Amino acid sequence: MIKKQLIMDKALELFAEQGFEATSVQQITAHCGISKGAFYLSFKSKDELILALIDHFMTQFITNIDYEVKNTKNDGDLLYKFYYTIFDSFHKHSDFGKILIKEQMQSFNEEFILKILAYDQLMEKVILSMVERLYGEKIEQIKYDLIYCIKGFMKTYSELFLFHNLPLDLNLLAESLVEKTNLLAKHITIPFISTELVQLFKQPTQKEVTKEQILDIIEQCIEEIAESIEKESLILLKQQLLEPTLSPVLVKGLLENIRTHPHCKWVAYLLRNYFGF
Amino acid sequence: MIKKQLIMDKALELFAEQGFEATSVQQITAHCGISKGAFYLSFKSKDELILALIDHFMTQFITNIDYEVKNTKNDGDLLYKFYYTIFDSFHKHSDFGKILIKEQMQSFNEEFILKILAYDQLMEKVILSMVERLYGEKIEQIKYDLIYCIKGFMKTYSELFLFHNLPLDLNLLAESLVEKTNLLAKHITIPFISTELVQLFKQPTQKEVTKEQILDIIEQCIEEIAESIEKESLILLKQQLLEPTLSPVLVKGLLENIRTHPHCKWVAYLLRNYFGF
């Protein structure tokens, strides 16, 4: 397990520099100081490593944003916190950010694209819920344009510091983008992306996660982590999922317990959605 | 020469699908119906092919936009024409557009990155001149933010139709983005990208093209193209470059003669800048 993490860390560095395909398993193992065989004890294949990386960071990423959005009570702070969290994550995990921007689309492997696309749509969902909460029905006609503008800001402004490592004033960046977003939200009259247009490319993916799938993931999580409050909470949450007995406030408390544990973030996100928090 | 074009066309299709590295020379030659040896008669290496592709499309691309911007007399149409031309080009050369978005940064080869970066800066220069002409000194403080927002629009909105091939209403798209751009230009008060910040990452590249370099390129161009008005014009322009004798209006006419010829577009762009049109 610790070895798996080592490989993922070191591989990420190389991928960010050279890209997936240009990086060989040889290079990765050399960079880790382990043998080729040891690599294949942790991962079935090179592809599995890549998928694991995507899952690891994207779940972390979306989970953070989603939590921030859902738990900011004051609407006035919401956009600011959104941008701040986004760029803070990008900055902290700049290696993964580079990969994401670089390799975001059809690199070769159908599975990668679908995975990244699915996560991209989750992110859109989070942005959409934020936009709707902030601006209400007034922006019904222009909400998809707004989402695409926000995504545009995220892309161009993150490149600015991902690829030239400049000193970054996160506070100013967030404030600046909040102003831009508010401006667009208040004054756009000519939307380009209609609801019909969105339907046209939203057919695939977007499948709901079933209770059984969540149970599987909890199970896996329980095995992975050591004896702790998080583990106890997970076990109780699993029972709650099978047979609801606890009151909502208790469940919410249990979710708070596991919220920050790196291995539980994704489960926490799924459960929050499942229980309707 | 005709074979070179064939290889570039067919390679582009494969690159757009699979990326540079995932596409082998074998695949390219098979797709062209030629032998491996024949490939190496046209290009010294696989890298040379890629560089040639970048040059071919980027020069075409920037040249088109630059001409459109410089030759639109009415400021009211300028932004509209800019967006229209950009997305029209992206749409027509969607294969190259995909590659550009995908592979825009450090894929592995230092030379590619520098090339694309240099063209990117040329594009920024064109956008900057347009923004300054449209909004004047009012936007002095926010002009770089404006450029980055425009680039953000270009990125997100082009992905929309590059990767899901939807029906595209170019007119509506351009109008919609014109409105957004004007909104931002008029109301932004909190810029993020200061002039100092720009200086920090603008050190490399951006070298001016010398008269001698232009002469070299003209020479090459004259050899490449058949006997024609374009060729005659080129020869006269070359003489003008060595020894200015013709009046500006005549030079401008000669430039008009070569403007649309695919092999001369880049030369025309360089000469326009050199003669100050």
Next chain:
DNA sequence: TATACTAATGACTAACTAGTCAGTTGTCAA
């Protein structure tokens, strides 16, 4: 028809790749 030249071929090399597996090492418990 003979000659000279260029265009084109594809088997070949050397260097790489992902993935395997027989064998070695290290670490425990008995």
Next chain:
DNA sequence: TTGACAACTGACTAGTTAGTCATTAGTATA
């Protein structure tokens, strides 16, 4: 000390890659 077991190694296979070059096909001129 012995035995059992898991962790680990790196030479190995089978395949792909970019690039070369002796050979051949095609064409134009004398």
